[in-house]
Amino acid sequence: MLITMVLAKILGIFFIVFGMSYLFNRKSHRKVLDKLAKSEEGFFILGIITLLMGLVIVVLHSYWNTTAEILISIIGWGAVLKGILIIFDPIVMMKFSKKFMKGEGWIHLGGIVSLVFGVYLYWATIMG
Numbered sequence: 001m002l003i004t005m006v007l008a009k010i011l012g013i014f015f016i017v018f019g020m021s022y023l024f025n026r027k028s029h030r031k032v033l034d035k036l037a038k039s040e041e042g043f044f045i046l047g048i049i050t051l052l053m054g055l056v057i058v059v060l061h062s063y064w065n066t067t068a069e070i071l072i073s074i075i076g077w078g079a080v081l082k083g084i085l086i087i088f089d090p091i092v093m094m095k096f097s098k099k100f101m102k103g104e105g106w107i108h109l110g111g112i113v114s115l116v117f118g119v120y121l122y123w124a125t126i127m128g
Helices: 002-024 026-036 040-060 067-088 090-100 104-127
Strands: none
Touching (some): 002 067, 026 104, 040 067, 067 090, 067 104
């Protein structure tokens, strides 16, 4: 499907850039995440953006056949769920985020997982 290839390329590049920045600029990410976790308004806006992006993916892409299609659909539905949870109760999600981000290892792991997803999705567009 054409939409799968377009979304795979967009998400692939996004996750590659995001993953590499997590791996190579952890201190800066730690500062930003710490500040975001203290701002109820910022977290609420993050929820709105996350929900909108997830809805775009879910509405445009409801395919579950290939690995790339499944991964894109899961990313979309995950974003929808995360956005809804943040919008409904940003304070609880902020507390969860603070607990989750306490260890430096989580940022490193997040960077690796993001990079792997990105490389796979981008590779899928090349292999077509």
